[in-house]
Amino acid sequence: MPLSNSQYDTIIREYNARQIQNQHAKDDRIKEAYGKDQRLKMIDDAISSCSLGQARKLLGGDVTALASLRLMLSDYRKQRLAILDELGYSEQYFEPSYACSDCKDTGYIGNDRCHCFRQRAIDLVYTQSNIRSILNNENFDAFSYDYYSSTEVNPSTGLTSLETIQNAVKACRSFILEFDSSFSNLFFYGDTGVGKTFLSNCVAKELLDTGHSVIYFTAFQLFDILKRNTFQKNADADMLAAHQNIFDCDLLILDDLGTELPNSFTVSQLFLCLNERILRRKSTIISTNLPIHQLAELYSERTFSRISSHYMMLKLFGDDIRIQKKLRQP
C-alpha cells in the first residue's frame, strides 16, 4: 500500500512508542517480582553472567562450553520457576504483552509489512480510526434477532422477516469463512433500519480481526475522495495513496449508496471502482435503500449488470430497528 513519507513516519513512530511502552511494562513487572523475592534477581543475574562466561569460553575454543551452559541454564530455570510458582506468577507474566503478537509490535514480519501495519495505514489515510469503536458495539456477538418478526411475511419470497435475516447472516458467515479462498461480494438492499449497515459492520469486524484490510465509506465519502483526486490539480502523495487503496484493500464497504445525488461523474466513477475491484478479485460490500430497479436507472445498466452478476443480492426486510429500539427504551 503506497504511503507518503510523513504517513510512514507517523506509523513507525507509533510502533516505536508501543515497543518502548511494552518494555517499560515488562520492566515494571520484573521489578515488582524482585521486590517480593530477592532470589529472583540473583538467579537472573547469575543467568546473564554465566551465559557471558560460557560464551567467552566457547570463543576461546572450549567446545564443551555450550553443553555445560545448557545444563546450568536448565538448572537455573527450574529454580526460577519454583520461586515464581511459590509467588503465584506464571512465566508468561514476564513476557511483553503485544498489541499484535504476529509482528511483536514491530509492524513487520521479516521484510513484509504486517497486517496490523496495513490496517493502520488505512485508518490513518481515511481517518477512520473511529470504526474500531463502532465495531466494538456492532458485531455478531451483539447481533439480535429480536427485532425481526417471525410472522410478517415478504410476499415476493414467502419468507418471514426473521427467516430472511437468518439467511442473510448465514450468507455473511460463509462469505467470511471463504474470504481467502473464493472471491465474492455482497449487496444488501431494503428499507431504512433493517440492519444492512449493522450486518456490514459484523463482517468488517470479523475480517479486521483476522488481519484483512478493510475500508469503510459512505457513498458520499467515496465520491468525495474520487472527485478531489480527479479534479484537484497537483494532488499530493497522501491523496494519491488514498486513491490507490480504494482498489487494493481486501474489503471495501460502500454504505448508503443512493443517498448522494448521482450525476455523470459519480455514475462513471462507481462503474470504474466496482469493475476494477472485480478485475483484481477484491471483495466489496454495498448497501442501499434503493429499490433494485432504480439501481440501473440511476447508475447505468453496465454497473447494474456487474453487480447482478458478481454480487450475492440479499434483500432484508422488517420494521425499522432504530424506531423499535427507541420504542423499547424504558
Ligand SMILES: [Zn+2]
Ligand atoms: Zn502486526
